[in-house]
Amino acid sequence: MIAVDWGTSSARAYRLTPDGRLLERREGAGGILRVPEGGFPAALTAMVGDWLADGESRVLLSGMVGSRQGWQEAPYLACPAGLADLAGAVVPVPFEGATVRLVPGLSAEDAGGVPEVMRGEEVQVFGAIGLGAIGFGALAPGEADGLLCLPGSHAKWVRVEGGRITGFSTHMTGEAFAALKDHTILGRMMTGTAEPGPAFEAGVARSGEAGGLLHHLFGTRALGLFGRLAPEDSASYLSGLLIGHEVAAAMARPALVRLVGSGPLMALYGRAISLKGGEAVAGDSDAAARGLALIGETTLWA
Amino acid sequence: MIAVDWGTSSARAYRLTPDGRLLERREGAGGILRVPEGGFPAALTAMVGDWLADGESRVLLSGMVGSRQGWQEAPYLACPAGLADLAGAVVPVPFEGATVRLVPGLSAEDAGGVPEVMRGEEVQVFGAIGLGAIGFGALAPGEADGLLCLPGSHAKWVRVEGGRITGFSTHMTGEAFAALKDHTILGRMMTGTAEPGPAFEAGVARSGEAGGLLHHLFGTRALGLFGRLAPEDSASYLSGLLIGHEVAAAMARPALVRLVGSGPLMALYGRAISLKGGEAVAGDSDAAARGLALIGETTLWA
Missing domain, CATH: 3.30.420.300 (2-keto-3-deoxy-galactonokinase, substrate binding domain)
Known part of the structure; x- marks a missing residue:
């Protein structure tokens, strides 16, 4: 077949x-x-x-x-x-x-x-x-x-x-990430792509704080203005924010999650699920x- | 002076x-x-x-x-x-x-x-x-x-x-709205601009439900696919979603809010604040x- x-x-x-x-x-x-x-x-x-x-x-x-x-x-x-x-x-x-x-x-x-x-x-x-x-x-x-x-x-x-x-x-996390990166002020301070690492993890941690996603988005810019987020880390931080908000909403309580797919998103989602207290198994x-x-x-x- | x-x-x-x-x-x-x-x-x-x-x-x-x-x-x-x-x-x-x-x-x-x-x-x-x-x-x-x-x-x-x-x-509500409307699949089904009215109010109501903003965004498209949201109402619904999420995060409990500014956003924010239990006074x-x-x-x- x-x-x-x-x-x-x-x-x-x-x-x-x-x-x-x-x-x-x-x-x-x-x-x-x-x-x-x-x-x-x-x-x-x-x-x-x-x-x-x-x-x-x-x-x-x-x-x-x-x-x-x-x-x-x-x-x-x-x-x-x-x-x-x-x-x-x-x-x-x-x-x-x-x-x-x-x-x-x-x-x-x-x-x-x-x-x-x-x-x-x-x-x-x-x-x-x-x-x-x-x-x-x-x-x-x-x-x-x-x-x-x-x-x-x-x-x-x-x-x-x-x-x-x-x-x-x-x-709509992936499409929102692309639109925000390519068509808002956030992208002006970004170089490179989203990678798992400290900046991504900081974004995931931030997603758990008060203020909501639309406020957290602006923080990406403000941290950059104050030199606390490097241009090469900004895409990872933004990705962590968005994926963090998604995981928090979708995984109501820490759970075992089977990831299905391939490519660089798998590592990012695996890390975010783990930081939110869940367990990700590779797809x-x-x-x-x-x-x-x-x-x-x-x-x-x- | x-x-x-x-x-x-x-x-x-x-x-x-x-x-x-x-x-x-x-x-x-x-x-x-x-x-x-x-x-x-x-x-x-x-x-x-x-x-x-x-x-x-x-x-x-x-x-x-x-x-x-x-x-x-x-x-x-x-x-x-x-x-x-x-x-x-x-x-x-x-x-x-x-x-x-x-x-x-x-x-x-x-x-x-x-x-x-x-x-x-x-x-x-x-x-x-x-x-x-x-x-x-x-x-x-x-x-x-x-x-x-x-x-x-x-x-x-x-x-x-x-x-x-x-x-x-x-x-970053206004800039996120523009990026999502003009640079994602959501905009393909949209005609017209955001207006206060039933579609805007439905978006504000939706923002109070479970699932998070990134999930609610996709609902804009799914409602359109099933004929439950008309193209001319989609921008208002999306605006209601985003402003609703903002107001819920920024107005921790129902409060009197003084709106400052001018233009069509004033009516939208006034309506959203009121729907979230607050009171808006004109700016x-x-x-x-x-x-x-x-x-x-x-x-x-x-």
Whole structure:
């Protein structure tokens, strides 16, 4: 089977054995924003045409490719939802030469009745808990409980109970960081990128003080004006502030959190969770492949 | 006397009688960012040269004109500070044909030891409390107590005790709003501007719920995706979220708050303060002129 995690700004394709082992992995040409109108069949062929020619006949897609801006819109499935629910709700996509299915995203409502949505992260969550995660209630996907965090532009915190996703919340932390760094006065005094270290930790500590995030943001500038925050440390401090506020809001009490994803955000989130009294366990960067494999096993392909 | 409130993006000049009454008011050519290196004497002459030719000989400046990027840097005065402290710390500025003085800004530290700064708002505060503010402890500036809010890109909340500014906090609410509206996915679904009304009030109400600001921001998008927030209401909702978070953090318990400033933000802040259980009293848009007049009376000009 071929699995593709196709998001807004990137695409990752995986070739899998019938029992879900990873044969080959590749970065695709780019996210859905780079695909022209009507260009998805050609983009898929460009990405995995050689695997299809070599005999693969099933393709399972997840992510923003199933949004209104993607190949075809797959309606959100409401939480709580498990692996079998997702497999039962895949949407067929017309394509010459292979059977293509799209995994729907999930929707939920938070305590205030405000809607929540995700596309792609649900597959990563099932891949991560299916991996036999340390500290989760059980190894079998149908029995796992836990709290997972998927860092990113729109970071997701996902609650899993009895192997089903029962709720989740999105935090616009990454996108807010970029907007504040590139389009406010804060960025004028910044050089370099966010790194785990003392400045990041100072930002996380500050997030626990009174005054609120909008006040803490100004402190980034004031500390710089008084020479108490160096330009090369400012991005790390700002990142610590934002991620600290996110973790404090999302991790109601110190908990074991499974991080899912890859890249430099993983270390930052791990450090912030730990400073807030929780425990972070490292994630699997191929959780999407594993999740799509598990869903693919249950999907009725005919 | 001539008083000039000269900020980053605007300048306002006032001609005052010896007893502090306002004779004439005008908007200047622009803020300090529009003045070229070494161009401040010429910019002042362009703004008020006719008043000087007509016999005025004293000019008192406040605001970012006293910053490193301004005409001349005036060191911050530390809080607590009263009107007489500011008058005693004015900085002489060389200028042909008039005696020019610069009012310094104020600095403070919040409970977490993080520095705070302002330039110009301190003058507006003394102007506002000198006006005989309803609800403040007394009419005389030397006796006033109270909490004031100056909305803006960097909104200030100022605590006055016994006629002195004892502390203040800055919230980057206005600049964060602009960055989020213009440079994140939230702005893609927005038309129009922030207005007081049901959408703004819904944003303020949302700010009181669990989940934190970074989570609430994403809700703006999710509500839009589900058709529960119209594009023309989104800016008002986002504004309500941000101002609501600011007011909740800055007004520790319901209080009487004197708003100082002018423009559409005044109505938004007034509504948010009221929804959070406080009481807002309307401000004076010429508080800077009044404050500079009061400082000018006490200043040693010779």
